[in-house]
Amino acid sequence: MRTTRFYILHMLTGALVAVFLGIHIISLHLDTILGFFGMDVTDAVAFESMMERAGQGIWAALYIALLAVVLYHALYGLRGIILELTPSPKAGRIVTRVFVIIGIIAFAWGTYVPIALLSG
Amino acid sequence: MAEESVKQIIFRIQRYDPEKGRILRMQEFTVPASRGMTVLDGLIYIKEHLDSTLTFRTSCRMGICGSCGMLVNNYPHLVCHTQIEEFNSNKLTVKPLPNLPIIKDLVVDLTSMFENHKAIKPYILRSDKQEMANPTAEFAETPQELADFLQFSYCVKCGICISACPTSASDKVFLGPQAMAQCYRYCADNRDEGQQERFPVVDSDHGIWRCHLAGACSEACPKGVDPALAIQLLKRRLVSQALGTARKKQPAKPVPPPTEFKEKVPFPDFTVKKD
Ligand code: HEM
Ligand code: HEM
Numbered sequence: 002m003r004t005t006r007f008y009i010l011h012m013l014t015g016a017l018v019a020v021f022l023g024i025h026i027i028s029l030h031l032d033t034i035l036g037f038f039g040m041d042v043t044d045a046v047a048f049e050s051m052m053e054r055a056g057q058g059i060w061a062a063l064y065i066a067l068l069a070v071v072l073y074h075a076l077y078g079l080r081g082i083i084l085e086l087t088p089s090p091k092a093g094r095i096v097t098r099v100f101v102i103i104g105i106i107a108f109a110w111g112t113y114v115p116i117a118l119l120s121g
Numbered sequence: 122m123a124e125e126s127v128k129q130i131i132f133r134i135q136r137y138d139p140e141k142g143r144i145l146r147m148q149e150f151t152v153p154a155s156r157g158m159t160v161l162d163g164l165i166y167i168k169e170h171l172d173s174t175l176t177f178r179t180s181c182r183m184g185i186c187g188s189c190g191m192l193v194n195n196y197p198h199l200v201c202h203t204q205i206e207e208f209n210s211n212k213l214t215v216k217p218l219p220n221l222p223i224i225k226d227l228v229v230d231l232t233s234m235f236e237n238h239k240a241i242k243p244y245i246l247r248s249d250k251q252e253m254a255n256p257t258a259e260f261a262e263t264p265q266e267l268a269d270f271l272q273f274s275y276c277v278k279c280g281i282c283i284s285a286c287p288t289s290a291s292d293k294v295f296l297g298p299q300a301m302a303q304c305y306r307y308c309a310d311n312r313d314e315g316q317q318e319r320f321p322v323v324d325s326d327h328g329i330w331r332c333h334l335a336g337a338c339s340e341a342c343p344k345g346v347d348p349a350l351a352i353q354l355l356k357r358r359l360v361s362q363a364l365g366t367a368r369k370k371q372p373a374k375p376v377p378p379p380t381e382f383k384e385k386v387p388f389p390d391f392t393v394k395k396d
């Protein structure tokens with residue numbers, strides 16, 4: 002059931018990317034839409050607004066979750082494409098390992114910033 | 122009766138002779154074709170009258186052996202099952218099936234397909250070894266249970282679905298639509314309980330999740346098998362098993378033949394009397 006479990010996770014992260022990235026893009030760029038729903042957002046992309054969000058746990062959690070979900074979805078998707086073009090089990094294992102390493106490094110690097118900002 | 126019209130059809134055929142090096146070339150033949158002639162009849166005409174070295178595979182000539190899959194005008198067909206008239210053209214291009222190694226001319230090597238087919242154990246697997254070795258009765262199967270997999274059992278192993286599949290085109294070790302459809306055909310059989318033995322074969326890096334539902338296999342299959350549907354149904358089984366939501370079903374039990382018989386209903390009288 003290994004491949005099936007990873008693929009279920011892939012479909013699930015695909016859906017979650019849509020949700021998290023949706024929140025991200027709407028809150029940063031579509032302030033007219035938020036205004037329509039009665040939310041007052043002034044200058045969402047200003048440095049002050051960003052630092053204000055950075056101090057709130059909920060935003061940090063959202064970004065870390067978005068990062069995790071995007072990394073898994075993108076890397077597993079790319080791995081699938083590359084596996085189809087490298088029809089040997091050995092090449093497949095190398096691709097998998099390289100992607101796991103890239104994923105871990107990117108995740109560690111990406112979570113460091115919001116956590117550092119959060120803790121002042 | 123009107124005189125039968127004979128049309129001159131040009132067959133452009135891809136030739137390949139491994140003994141003469143790795144060169145593919147196209148060769149043209151003119152075949153007098155009458156109504157009802159199949160593409161295979163045209164190839165047989167060429168072999169008998171024009172060039173006896175032309176190599177192709179055929180056996181049953183009635184669409185059941187799966188030998189004669191070829192690419193005609195860039196679409197895969199069983200050529201014994203395809204009339205020349207269908208193309209509405211006086212020029213036909215015949216090539217071997219793509220995505221498979223060519224042995225000679227129009228003959229492709231189907232070894233990988235048969236290996237993959239064998240790997241999914243295309244036969245009824247059961248735990249009651251005693252009954253399987255020395256059957257005492259038939260296994261019960263309702264018409265509905267038969268309908269669950271009947272369509273998928275029409276596969277003639279022609280390899281056409283593999284030649285149409287875009288994943289098979291890029292991934293040379295992909296399990297392929299033929300084997301995966303047959304995996305479902307046996308897993309869906311109510312007499313079978315071999316799912317756990319077959320799942321590891323399809324649930325692999327070059328297995329079922331490399332299928333992206335292009336649907337080309339189902340479009341091309343000459344037997345109406347719809348391998349893409351079988352693969353989707355198999356994916357559903359794999360997912361519900363991984364999530365633990367699969368329903369457990371007992372395989373069909375042997376049912377001894379009836380010992381009591383009702384009296385036969387007498388044959389009705391003819392309503393139209395003979396005299
Ligand atoms: C891989 C998915 C993404 C991740 C993980 C991500 C993450 C982040 C983070 C952590 C911030 C800073 C936090 C904040 O301002 O509250 C940010 C800012 C921003 N993001 Fe994204 N983002 C992603 C995709 C996108 C996309 C697709 C767009 C464009 C549609 C976008 C546009 C922006 C903009 C304009 C900013 C503000 C930059 C600034 O004010 O300096 N992001 N993103
Ligand atoms: C970072 C860029 C992305 C890459 C490299 C990527 C790659 C892939 C790949 C290769 C697949 C597999 C398709 C298949 O197996 O047939 C896939 C599936 C999927 N993707 Fe993405 N994707 C990306 C971004 C997104 C985004 C932004 C969303 C949502 C808005 C998304 C939603 C989905 C969903 C729902 C699936 C599942 C579809 C299925 O299983 O057939 N993806 N993705």
Ligand code: SF4
Nearest residue numbers: 276277279280282342
């Ligand atoms: S599924 Fe259809 S196309 Fe594929 S091998 Fe069987 S009969 Fe041929």
Ligand code: FES
Nearest residue numbers: 182186187189201
């Ligand atoms: S010759 Fe048997 S299927 Fe065509």
